[in-house]
Amino acid sequence: MNDNELMNVLKEHGQEHIYEAYQKLDEAGKAKLAAQVEKIDWSMVAMAGHEELAQERGKLEPLSALEVKDIEADKAKYEQVGIEAIKASKVGAVLLAGGQGTRLGSDGPKGKYNIGITKDVYIFERLIRNLLDVTDKAGCFVPLYIMTSDKNNDETIAFFEEKNYFGYPKDFVKFFKQEMAPSVDFDGKLLMEAADSLSLSPNGNGGWFYSMAVTGVLNDVKERGIEWLNIFAVDNVLQRIADPVFVGATIDSGRVSGAKVVRKADPNEKVGVLCLEDGKPSIVEYYEMTEEIINSREANGELSYNFGVILNYLFRVDKLEEIMNANMPVHVVEKKIPYIDKAGNIVKPETPNGYKFELLVLDMIHLLDNCLSFEVVRNYEFAPIKNKTGVDSVESAQALLKENGVEL
């Protein structure tokens, strides 16, 4: 893009201030900024402040889950199917660790956070231990792909190196970086984080498969013959990874995806609920549901929309390839976004000052034909660390880990 083209494109989208900044740069700075502008998806930027552009929900219906009691009854069968798939190298795991953990307020990768009390216990370490429980049982390792972003990639890799991958074989771990997206202020103006750089942040956790493809990591998945990928968040320190029972039940069900869910604590719990939307599986947020839907009950008295997702999904790789280039909804989220002001000073706002644009992994479910809703016991498998204190915090996760016999 030459100077003129750049000026025109920025003008067309009301971003002249970026061109002003551009003119003050040396050649290297100009090239860097122009390359960032070239990658901008303007249709996404145009959504800032226009909630009305968000997609309307279709017709919602309940989706029944494979409940804990059903799973217990067939556990041995499911586990055997899952272990066989793992032994046959058909299962890989993907750790979504590209987020910035702003609520936790730690500068580095969230997985480096130390949740130990009498000794060091890092979040990454806990996750690897959970995976080792499975690989010890299966007698073989599960390839682990770790998604990072430009903001935390080097630090994440250095940490794994320093800690010797917490005992996991290095050959089975691959890192890849996710895409970045620009941020804007509340008037839709692009923010800058340096004189020669837009304010860029990871584009949400929904682009992980696309990023695996563009970074070439997908080749490794294919070469190893992996048919299923288990996606999980960095912050749930209790979760089972490549859980053979979950893998086995999903394979046995003949469905192309599976989602671990927990029974809602009460009808109004603020979780995304797995249900059907226009006949296809879908995850609908609590604020997108009417009171009537939230409170509707089945003949047996149970809530019709009773199961919330915990960001632990299983996807069939061939189906992921089919949907890789599908349009996914863009979520516009208000965030505290560091930026440089007109004088060139870095400002770290205390309250939200603009929008980031994110794709979410939960939207992938709706692109697929079906999904097994697989219930797990909340207190055994769900201890998310989002905040320092209070709900979903380091404190609540520590209590749950102790309850499950983990020494901290």
Ligand code: UTP
């Ligand atoms: P969250 O939605 O909790 O976001 O991520 P976050 O960035 O970790 O934390 P806050 O909102 O800034 O406090 C859920 C999971 O998705 C991953 C996170 O690393 C976490 O495992 N994620 C999120 C990504 O991998 N990339 C992203 O761009 C966003």
